[in-house]
Amino acid sequence: xxxxxxxxxxxxxxxxxxxxxxxxxxxxxxxxxxxxxxxxxxxxxxxxxxxxxxxxxxxxxxxxxxxxxxxxxxxxxxxxxxxxxxxxxxxxxxxxxxxxxxxxxxxxxxxxxxxxxxxxxxxxxxxxxxxxxxxxxxxxxxxxxxxxxxxxxxxxxxxxxxxxxxxxxxxxxxxxxxxxxxxxxxxxxxxxxxxxxxxxxxxxxxxxxxxxxxxxxxxxxxxxxxxxxxxxxxxxxxxxxxxxxxxxxxxxxxxxxxxxxxxxxxxxxxxxxxxxxxxxxxxxxxxxxxxxxxxxxxxxxxxxxxxxxxxxxxxxxxxxxxxxxxxxxxxxxxxxxxxxxxxxxxxxxxxxx
Amino acid sequence: xxxxxxxxxxxxxxxxxxxxxxxxxxxxxxxxxxxxxxxxxxxxxxxxxxxxxxxxxxxxxxxxxxxxxxxxxxxxxxxxxxxxxxxxxxxxxxxxxxxxxxxxxxxxxxxxxxxxxxxxxxxxxxxxxxxxxxxxxxxxxxxxxxxxxxxxxxxxxxxxxxxxxxxxxxxxxxxxxxxxxxxxxxxxxxxxxxxxxxxxxxxxxxxxxxxxxxxxxxxxxxxxxxxxxxxxxxxxxxxxxxxxxxxxxxxxxxxxxxxxxxxxxxxxxxxxxxxxxxxxxxxxxxxxxxxxxxxxxxxxxxxxxxxxxxxxxxxxxxxxxxxxxxxxxxxxxxxxxxxxxxxxxxxxxxxxx
Numbered sequence: 001x002x003x004x005x006x007x008x009x010x011x012x013x014x015x016x017x018x019x020x021x022x023x024x025x026x027x028x029x030x031x032x033x034x035x036x037x038x039x040x041x042x043x044x045x046x047x048x049x050x051x052x053x054x055x056x057x058x059x060x061x062x063x064x065x066x067x068x069x070x071x072x073x074x075x076x077x078x079x080x081x082x083x084x085x086x087x088x089x090x091x092x093x094x095x096x097x098x099x100x101x102x103x104x105x106x107x108x109x110x111x112x113x114x115x116x117x118x119x120x121x122x123x124x125x126x127x128x129x130x131x132x133x134x135x136x137x138x139x140x141x142x143x144x145x146x147x148x149x150x151x152x153x154x155x156x157x158x159x160x161x162x163x164x165x166x167x168x169x170x171x172x173x174x175x176x177x178x179x180x181x182x183x184x185x186x187x188x189x190x191x192x193x194x195x196x197x198x199x200x201x202x203x204x205x206x207x208x209x210x211x212x213x214x215x216x217x218x219x220x221x222x223x224x225x226x227x228x229x230x231x232x233x234x235x236x237x238x239x240x241x242x243x244x245x246x247x248x249x250x251x252x253x254x255x256x257x258x259x260x261x262x263x264x265x266x267x268x269x270x271x272x273x274x275x276x277x278x279x280x281x282x283x284x285x286x287x288x289x290x291x292x293x294x295x296x297x298x299x300x301x302x303x304x305x306x307x308x309x310x311x312x313x314x315x316x317x318x319x320x321x322x323x324x325x326x327x328x329x330x331x332x333x334x335x336x337x338x339x340x341x342x343x344x345x346x347x348x349x350x351x352x353x
Numbered sequence: 354x355x356x357x358x359x360x361x362x363x364x365x366x367x368x369x370x371x372x373x374x375x376x377x378x379x380x381x382x383x384x385x386x387x388x389x390x391x392x393x394x395x396x397x398x399x400x401x402x403x404x405x406x407x408x409x410x411x412x413x414x415x416x417x418x419x420x421x422x423x424x425x426x427x428x429x430x431x432x433x434x435x436x437x438x439x440x441x442x443x444x445x446x447x448x449x450x451x452x453x454x455x456x457x458x459x460x461x462x463x464x465x466x467x468x469x470x471x472x473x474x475x476x477x478x479x480x481x482x483x484x485x486x487x488x489x490x491x492x493x494x495x496x497x498x499x500x501x502x503x504x505x506x507x508x509x510x511x512x513x514x515x516x517x518x519x520x521x522x523x524x525x526x527x528x529x530x531x532x533x534x535x536x537x538x539x540x541x542x543x544x545x546x547x548x549x550x551x552x553x554x555x556x557x558x559x560x561x562x563x564x565x566x567x568x569x570x571x572x573x574x575x576x577x578x579x580x581x582x583x584x585x586x587x588x589x590x591x592x593x594x595x596x597x598x599x600x601x602x603x604x605x606x607x608x609x610x611x612x613x614x615x616x617x618x619x620x621x622x623x624x625x626x627x628x629x630x631x632x633x634x635x636x637x638x639x640x641x642x643x644x645x646x647x648x649x650x651x652x653x654x655x656x657x658x659x660x661x662x663x664x665x666x667x668x669x670x671x672x673x674x675x676x677x678x679x680x681x682x683x684x685x686x687x688x689x690x691x692x693x694x695x696x697x698x699x700x701x702x703x704x705x706x
Contacts, residue, residue, distance in 0.1 A: 033446050034453055035434070035557035039675070040648055040668030081388070081705040089702040093386050098695025100387055107689050204388040205705060295393055313666065314683075315393030322392070329682035330667075336460050342451025349442040352434040352558060 007153040010160050010251070012281040015260055017051040024056035031343040035352070041311065042334040045289070049335065052287055053169075053260055058335055060262060063328055064111045064168030065321050066252065067094060067101060068159070068175045070118040070245035071137030073146065074221070075179030079214050081205050084137070087178045088121030090320075094176070095126050100318055101174060104325035110172065115162065117155060118244030119177075132158045138242040141186070141221045146242030152235055155244050159251030163259065170262040172291075172328060173252065174321020175245045175269045178204075181296060184272035186218055186241040188298060190227055191234065191275045192305040201297045204317070234279035249273035254280065257287040262331070264324040267294040267316065271302045278306065291327035292316060360506040363513050363604070365634040368613055370404040377409035384696040388705065394664065395687040398642070402688065405640055406522075406613055411688055413615060416681055417464045417521035418674050419605065420447060420454060421512070421528045423471040423598035426493030427574070428532030432567050434558045437490070440531045441474030443673075447529070448479050453671055454527060457678035463525065468515065470508060471597030472530075485511045491595040494539070494574045499595030505588055508597050512604030516612065523615040525644075525681060526605065527674020528598045528622045531557075534649060537625035539571055539594040541651060543580055544587065544628045545658040554621075554650045557670070587632035602626035607633065610640040615684070617677040620647040620669065624655045631659065644680035645669060 025047045030036055037043060049058040069091050075084040093099040094114045097106070105112035115130045116123060120137035123129055134155050138146035147155075163171065177183075181203035188199040200215045222228055225240045232240075238247050250273045256263045265274055265288050277284050285307050292312035293299055303310055311327045344351050378400045383389055390396060402411040422444050428437040446452045447467045450459070458465035468483045469476060473490035476482055487508050491499035500508075516524065530536075534556035541552045553568045575581055578593045585593075591600050603626045609616045618627055618641050630637050638660050645665035646652055656663055664680045697704050 032453075033443065033451060034671050038557070038669065038671035039453065040670065042667060042669070042679075083703050086703050089700070090386065093695060093700040093702055096695070096700065098386060098700045100385075100392065100690055100694055103690050103693045104686060106693075107686055204391070311667070314395060314664070316391065316395070317393065318387050318391040326395075326683065326686060330679065333457060333460055333679060337453055337456050340456045340459075341453055342446060342449070347442070347446040347449065347451045349446055350436050350439050 006157045010157065010254065012254060014257055014281055014284060014287060015054065017286055018054065021050050021054065021056050022047050025050045025338070028056065028338060032341040033344055033347050033349045039337065042330065042337065045331065046334045046338045048289065049262055049331065052262055060170045060332060060335060062168040063108070063170040063172060064113065064166060065101060065105050065172045065174065065325060066113050066115060067321050068115045068117050068245035068248050070177045070243045071120040072177055072179035072183060072243050073138050073140030074142055074182055077140050077142050077217060079182040079217055080179045080203060081210060082178050084120060084178050087176060088119050090176050091116070091119060091123065095128050099320060100322045101320035101325060104322060108325060108328050110325070110328070111168065115248065117248040130162070132162065132248065134244045138244060141225065141241050142217060145240050147239050147244065149235060149239050152239040152247050155247035156251035159248035160255040163252045163255035163261065168261070170264065171256050172264045172321050172324035173249060173270050174266045174324060175249065175319055177243055177245050180243055180245065180269045182214060182218055183242045183246060184269045185298065186221060187237055187272040187275060188302055189222065190232070190237045191279065194301055194305065196222060198301060199298045203296065234276045238276055246273045250276045250280070253277045254284065257284055262289060263287070264289045264291050264327060266291055266321045266324040267319055268296045268299045268302065269319060271299065271306060274306055289331065292323035294323065359510045363510065363607065365607060367610055367634055367637060367640060368407065370639055371407065374403050374407065374409050375400050378403045378691070381409065381691060385694040386697055386700050386702045392690065395683065395690065398684065399687045399691045401642065402615055402684065405615055413523045413685060413688060415521040416461070416523040416525060417466065417519060418454060418458050418525045418527065418678060419466050419468060420674050421468045421470050421598035421601050423530045423596040424473040424490030425530055425532035425536060425596050426491050426499065427495055427535055430493050430495050430570060432535040432570055433532045433556060434563060435531050437473060437531050440529060441472050443529050444469070444472060444476065448481050452673060453675050454673035454678060457675060461678060461681050463678070464521065468601065470601040483515070485515065485601065487597045491597060494578065494594050495570060498593050500592050500597065502588060502592050505592040505600050508600035509604035512601035513608040516605045516608035516614065521614070523617065524609050525617045525674050525677035526602060526623050527619045527677055528602065528672055530596055530598050533596055533598065533622045535567060535571055536595045536599060537622045538651065539574060540590055540625040540628060541655055542575065543585070543590045544632065547654055547658065549575060551654060552651045556649065587629045591629055599626045603629045603633070606630045607637065610637055615642060616640070617642045617644050617680060619644055619674045619677040620672055621649040621652045621655065622672060624652065624659060627659055642684065645676035647676065
C-alpha cells in the first residue's frame with residue numbers, strides 16, 4: 001500500500017448537518033405531550049443524532065464499543081503510576097470479560113472490539129481482538145519522535161479503514177495505554193496553546209509529587225521537540241508525542257463521521273484525538289457526541305477548547321470507553337422518547353394557554 | 354381509621370447506615386481491575402446503595418415508578434402556564450402509554466403506577482391507577498389552607514402504607530400536578546428561609562412576566578398565612594400550601610427508607626417532599642438517591658439545602674419521575690460493575706507501584 005497516497009485519499013470533507021432536519025425534529029418534540037423543551041439535553045441530543053444520520057427519524061440499530069490500545073515508550077520513563085505491562089494485561093482482561101468495559105458491553109448489549117494499535121506484546125489471535133499493530137509501542141518522546149510520519153499516517157489510515165468496514169451505526173470510542181494521558185496532555189498543549197501545567201494531571205492516579213514529576217518530564221519533552229509556538233501541523237505533533245492508539249482514533253473518528261455513524265467520544269485521550277481531527281477536518285466536533293467530563297482536571301478545559309458539551313459528569317477517570325458506554329442509555333432513551341411519545345393531539349391533552 | 358393515631362404510629366426512626374458496610378464495598382471496588390476510585394460517582398453510588406440495603410452485595414431486583422398526581426386550587430388563580438385539566442389528561446396519558454414516563458418505564462422494564470392522591474377528576478378504575486384520592490384537588494392557598502391538618506396526615510399515612518405494600522426494592526418517585534412547582538416553591542421558602550424570589554421559577558414554562566405574576570401571587574399567599582419566620586412545623590406548612598401528591602410523597606419516602614428500599618428522587622417537587630421529610634426524620638437525605646438537577650432555577654439551591662448531590666444534570670424540567678427513570682441505568686450499571694468486574698488477582702493484572 002502506498003501510504004501517503006492512501007492517507008491523501010481519506011479526504012476530510014464532512015457530511016452536511018441539515019438545519020431543515022433539526023427543525024423537523026424540534027417540531028416533532030414540540031408536538032409531544034410535555035412542556036416545550038422539558039426534556040432538556042435529551043431533545044438537543046436527538047436533534048443532533050438526526051442531523052448526523054441525515055434523517056428526522058434517527059435510530060441506533062447497533063452500538064459497538066471500540067477500545068484502541070497502544071503502548072508508549074515514555075511510560076518506561078516514569079510518566080505513569082502503572083507499569084507498561086498493564087496495557088497488554090488489560091487487553092487480556094477486556095477479552096476475558098473482566099474489565100469495566102467488558103461488563104458494560106454485556107449489560108448494554110454492545111459488541112466490544114479491542115484494537116491492537118501498537119501494544120508491546122504478542123497476542124495470540126482471539127475473538128474480539130483486531131490486530132492493526134503498527135509497532136510494539138512508540139518510542140519515548142523524551143529521546144526521539146514517538147513515531148515516524150509514515151507510521152502516523154499508517155495508523156490514521158488503519159483507523160479510517162476500520163470504521164468503514166464496521167456494520168454498527170453507533171461507535172463508542174475508548175482507549176487503553178499506560179502513559180497515554182501524558183501524550184494527550186502534550187497534544188492538548190501544542191494544539192490549544194493552553195499552558196502545559198494546565199494540561200497535565202494525575203491520569204490513573206499519580207500523587208501530587210508524581211504529577212510534578214510528570215509535568216517536568218513533559219516540559220522536557222516539549223522543549224526537546226521545539227514545536228511550541230511553531231505552526232507545526234497536527235501530524236507532526238501526533239508523530240512527535242504519540243500514540244498509535246490516538247492516531248488510529250483520529251482516522252476512525254473522521255471515517256465514522258463521513259459514514260454518518262453516531263460517534264460517542266469517551267474522555268481525555270479520545271478528546272485529544274478529536275483535537276487532532278479538528279485540525280484535519282474543521283467543524284467535526286458538531287458531528288460527535290461527547291459522553292462525559294472526566295475527573296482528569298484538564299478535561300473540562302479540553303472540552304471547552306473543542307467546543308463540546310458533555311452529557312455526564314460523574315468524576316470518571318478510567319478510560320476504556322467506559323464513559324461513552326455509560327452515556328449510551330441516554331442516547332437510546334432520547335430516541336425512544338422521540339419515536340414513541342404521544343402528541344397533544346393523539347393523547348387529547350390541552351396545551352399551554 | 355383513627356388518623357392522628359395512624360400518623361403517630363408511622364414513626365420516624367431511620368435504619369442505620371453501617372460504616373462497616375461502606376468499608377467493605379470500598380474494599381471490593383479497590384480490588385477491581387481499575388485505578389483506585391476511577392469509577393468516580395458510580396463507586397460512591399454503590400457504596401450508598403449497599404448501606405441503604407444493609408448488605409455489602411447490593412442489588413436491584415425490581416424497580417417501580419410511582420407518579421403521585423394531585424390538583425392545586427391555586428392553579429385556577431394563574432400560577433401555571435397550563436389549565437388544571439392537564440393533570441387528569443396527563444394521568445390518562447400515563448396509563449395509555451404515551452407520556453415520557455410511560456415510554457421510559459417500558460424501555461427500562463419498570464412497573465409504572467399512577468397514584469391519584471387528589472386529582473380533580475373521576476377516573477374509571479384502570480390497570481396501573483391507584484385510587485388514594487384525599488379530595489378532588491386542594492383549596493387555593495390564596496384564600497384558605499390548601500388542606501386541613503387531618504387531610505395532610507391522611508395523605509402522609511396513605512403514602513406510607515403504599516410503600517409498605519409494594520414488592521419492589523427500588524422506587525422511582527415522580528409527580529404530576531398543574532401548579533405544583535408553586536407549592537414546592539412555597540414549601541422551600543418556608544422550610545429553608547431562602548428568599549421566595551429565589552424559590553420561584555418558570556415551572557412548565559412561564560415567560561418572565563408569568564414568573565413575576567406567579568411570584569406576586571405566592572408572596573400574597575405567604576403573607577396571608579403569616580407562617581414566615583414562625584416555628585410552624587412541617588405539617589402546618591404542608592397543609593397551608595399543599596399539595597396532596599406532595600404530602601403522599603412524604604409518607605412514601607419515609608416508609609420506603611424505613612423498609613430499606615432504594616428511593617430515587619426526581620426533581621423540584623419531589624425535592625420539596627424531601628425537605629418536609631427531613632423535618633420529620635432528620636438525616637433522611639443520606640438514605641436517598643438524587644437523580645438529577647433540573648432546569649428549574651431554584652432546584653440547584655434546593656439540592657444544596659437538602660445536602661444532596663445529583664447524578665445527572667440534563668436541563669430536564671418535566672417531572673413525572675422522568676429524571677429518576679433516566680438515572681436508573683446508572684444505578685443498575687454501578688451494581689453490575691461491582692458484582693461482575695474481575696479483581697487484580699483473578700485477572701492477573703499488575704497494580705500501581
